[in-house]
Amino acid sequence: MAESSPSKRAFNMHPALLLSVIKKQAGSLDKAVLEGIMNSIDAGATRVDITLDSLKVTINDNGRGFQGATEIEEFFATFGTPHEEGDAVYGRFRMGRGQMFAFGKNLWRTGEFQMSVDVDTHIGYELVDNLENFNGCSIEIKLYEPLSQTDVVYMERSIAKMVKYSPVPIYLNGNQINVEIDLKKFPQTTEDAYINTDGKADGLEIYNLGVYVCTLSAWQYGVSGVVVSRKQLDVNFARNQVLGNCKVWKNIRPLVDAKGKQRITKTTTILSDAEQGNVISRLVSGDMRPNDAERIRFIKDSTGKVWSPKLIRSKGFEYFSVAKEGDMFADKVMQTGRAFVISQECLELFECEASELFKKFAWRGMPLFCELDKLTSGMNQLGEQLDKKTWKKTEIAWLKVATRMMQASCGGWEQDENNRWAQKYPSRRVTLGTSHVALAWTDGATFVTFAREYLATLKMFKNGVPNVKDYTKFATVLLHEMCHDTDSRENIHSPDFYREFHDRADAIGDMVADAMNYMSQAQYKRITGEFDLEVERPEAVIVACV
Incomplete structure (x- = not known):
């Protein structure tokens, strides 16, 4: 039998693949609505009206719609028909309507035609013709899944953002949501x-x-x-x-x-986290010379503070190391001035090992690298409470002062939801502990513990009179811990924490005044058994509280 001549044949798409294309190109309902709006603009509309509620979305325009059954077959029934040069503002391959199909039953009206689509029951559409002529195009989407009121509000805001500078007036539930370019x-x-x-x-x-x-x-x-x-x-x-x-x-x-x-590169500019990252990106890519970044603050330390290379150098750090942001041991090392500790998150942007950081970018006079474990050798873990039997009398005096200060910081009395009277800010038990890292710590609810090492740096009286400076330091640390509502040993300070501290900071004056009035020389002598008018000793280095 003679061999037949080759014939050209077209590939076909299985309905299951078409359904997958329709479903998976639809990321979200707001993007699907945006596709409908862009289709309206491509069709020459001079106005687009959208209505939206929890059950349905409609898109109406005054564009040219579909001009006959042939266009419906080529541009509606067929996915991927390319636009010709200049016949559309946004469109390329006539695929976007599939996103609207994915979210609900579609009913389209244009000219004398009506097309209904329900991809959950059938991969195709029903066509009705010879209807009363409809100018433009109308699309109604009855949603497969109703929207919550929160979803509706989000949709309104999202659609408004996406068409903000649309060249054609866009109305959503009767309100124009686009603006002219100013x-x-x-x-x-x-x-x-x-x-x-x-x-x-x-x-x-x-x-x-x-x-x-x-x-x-x-x-x-x-x-x-x-x-x-x-x-x-x-x-x-x-x-x-x-x-x-x-x-x-x-x-x-x-x-x-x-x-x-x-x-x-403006040295007076306070950069956001993203902008700091951009400086590092430019340095890594070679788009910026290290000398050009000398005065820019873009290197974040483990406490969240941002430094410039010049500032790091000016502080005279002997070493530098790396730790996750919020690490308490790193905070201690930073506060003592022995080492600069860059945050792990910041270091990762430099795409190099910590030990190579300052060598790679050739900043002169920078500290030498040292592992954090070596810098913190001998420091005890976070903090532990001490048995009352081990408390010194002078420490007991400070804890009694803390109790008085706490009463002054807890605000007035008010009725709770059960009509019971309670202080605005509940008080906590005051205890003593030991820590080489923290001044004090709390579980956020029941206690505040002061470190023995911290109390040893304070002096209650100076030349026979209350030492206002140390009272104020002590009150600030106490209020700081009282503003924590979670364990401060595991907590990085949130914006809510800073807001509460700001709101309650006015109480520090009352805390100090009440405590000094309580801790007279006689009261101090009753607690400690002695009162010595010794000259103030040199102050020890103070580290930040947790």
């Missing part, structure tokens, strides 16, 4: 984009012809703000990332990068 807010305007790099948020928001694409971390360029392209950006399939080979972005990027470098 050139005063975009100091840099080029033929490619409107650029504002003076933002306060921690990132650079990118808009493709007015529609949100992504937010680039300030770590990447060293600036925050907004870029709204005036020409189409090349984005990935999910439209949430600008492609690296995008010609328009290649024109915009140097302008953004230059602003970033200008900002981070």
Whole structure:
């Protein structure tokens, strides 16, 4: 039998794969709605109206819709039909409507046609024609899963952000949510984009012809703000990332990068965490010389404080080491001035071993590397409480002062939810312990323990009169511990902690006054058995409390 001639045949897609494409390209409902809005703009709409509630979403526009059954077959029924050059603002392959299919039963009206889609029951659509003519296009999505009220609020805010600079008026539940470009807010305007790099948020928001694409971390360029392209950006399939080979972005990027470098090299600028990371990124990549970073504060220590190379050098540290942020032993070493301890998280950005850090970037006069274990050898773990039998009389006097101070710091009396009277801030038991690391510590609820080593540095009287300076130090440490609502030995200070300390700091004056009034010379003698008008001894080094 003679061999037949070859024939060209098309590949087919199994319905299961199409369903997977529809489901998996849909990241979130707000992104699906954005696809519908972009489709409306591509169809020439001059206004888009969205309604949203917990059960459904509708998108209505006055665009051209589908012009006949042929377009429905080519552009609605077929996924992936490419747009022709210039016939769309955003679209490329007519895939986005699948995201709307993924979240609910769709009912589309356009011209004399109605298309209904329910991918949970059938991979396809039902078409009804010869209906009353409908100008534009209307899409109703009856959600497979109802939204909570919180979800609705999130959707409203998210959609408003994503279409903020849309070239076409967008209305959500009757309110316009896009704005016109205000050139005063975009100091840099080029033929490619409107650029504002003076933002306060921690990132650079990118808009493709007015529609949100992504937010680039300030770590990447060293600036925050907004870029709204005036020409189409090349984005990935999910439209949430600008492609690296995008010609328009290649024109915009140097302008953004230059602003970033200008900002981070201002020595008076307080940099965010992301901007500090950008300095390190530039150093690692060679985009910035080490000498240019001498005065920039971008090296974070284990306590959270940020240093410049020059500042580290000026403090005269003999050694440097590395530890996780919040490490108490590292805090002790830092406070004694023996070593600078860089945070582990910061070090990782430098992409080198700790011992090579200051060698790699050739900053002169920097401390030598030493393992933290060697620097903290002999320090006891965190802290342990001492038996009352071992308490010294002078220590007992300070603990009695702490009890009086605590009463003064606990605020007035008020009724709780059970109509019982209680102090605003519950008091805690005061005890004595030992620690080479902490001044004091607490479990956040029942006790505050002062370290014997810390009390030994304090003097209750100076030349026969109350030592206000040490009373104030002591009151500050006590209030610090009282503001902890969790174990302070395991806690890194949160913004809530600092807010409470700030709110209660006014009590320190009352705490000191009440305690000094209580601890008279006679009272001190009753507790300790003696009173000596000795001259104040030199103060020992004080470390920060936990």
